Amino acid sequence: MPSISLTLNGRSVSGEVETKTLLVDYIRENQKLTGTHVGCDTSQCGSCVVHVDGKSVKSCTMLAVQVDGSEVTTIEGLATGEELHPMQEAFRQNHGLQCGFCTPGMVMSAVDLVAGNPDISETEIREGLEGNICRCTGYHNIVKSVQAGAKAMGG
């Protein structure tokens, strides 16, 4: 079995993984970080989105061995202690979730999407989140949340 080392939510981790282990399974099963969800398992829904080297990716469509040497951030890595990340806080304030299943992926996608763009438009947000599906909210409050989060992050 190959062994991999990576930085996961700011912490160095290493260990052996089977080559066929998907990144999402590595995160959920090996690392016991279950905030990253699996919805479709086919790269459609975006509930598994994490950051690899600062860019949003669908972790159901990556192998754990592909992140050897990378920095990976999951939803658990956003908050600082008890203090939510501004994008998480914006989702809370703007009712950007109902059941919450899509939310980790939405938040991770949004953080990558708005970086450097505090005044992002509604159109840019809707297009930027086309790979994230929500079956509850109808997206309206998600868009509002992302706009508020972008402002709070200050680009």
Added chain:
Amino acid sequence: MDLFNFQTPRSIPELIAAKNSANAWLLAGGTDLIPQLKEDRRKAETIIDVKKIAAMTNISAEQDGGLNIGAAVTATTIAQSEIVCASYPALAYSVALIGSRQVQNRASLGGNVCNAAPSADAVPALMSYGALANIEGTKGKRSLMVEEIFTGPGRTVLEQDEVLASITLPALPENTAAVYQRFTPRREMDIAVAGVSSRITLDANSKIVDAKIALASVGPTPLRAKAAEMTLIGEVPSLKLFEAAGAAAASDASPIDDTRGSADYRRHLVSVLCRRTLASATKELIQGDLP
């Protein structure tokens, strides 16, 4: 998915040596390959990650004004590249159609080409710019026109020991413009029912001196619409001319009926998209309405 060997070569020679064995597959972004492995549509004994090879992850300007794009460069990098946006906007536009942002952050240009889907969105733009596929193998290097590498759905001329190292976009003559458009029932996260990329070059008298039209999703491989191109050469752009080119392109297409559209519908889409892409390309070159 079965277990496989996983290799991460650091150079193209190491990559070629690793690929030269049965059931060895390259992995770039994995956005095509990993779903295929998950569904057991592909069996792999060895998977070789190409993203750690510096020579395959760079965009570099060629001496003669062309552009070389490493096969493993991502759609996001291409769509954000100033030089691609300025000189080859139809390519920048088409890679930004691939899936969603998260898919584009992984998906490579080489993967879009080598997966050899008739619907691959980046391919028609490459074909209409006259792009070359630079292939390397144990016996040396060869360069083919992008359209020459497809032999059928999911199949290319690449031998077991060969890899696509990069794509070269040639320097374009003055007065050249290209536009890609596709038709999908949903606006995004969908596969083209038909796609057309049209590139024209005009001379000083606004006559069309070169035209390259490429079609997606209307044949076993991406296709050049040669009859449509012939109708354009030597003519001055007009709506009537573009109608005729669209009709010719519909006959160049050889679509099938499937769940996403009937053959007749696809031919109709080709004629409409051909006319529209030619008109938008012309707009970039000539002021005012078309006669």
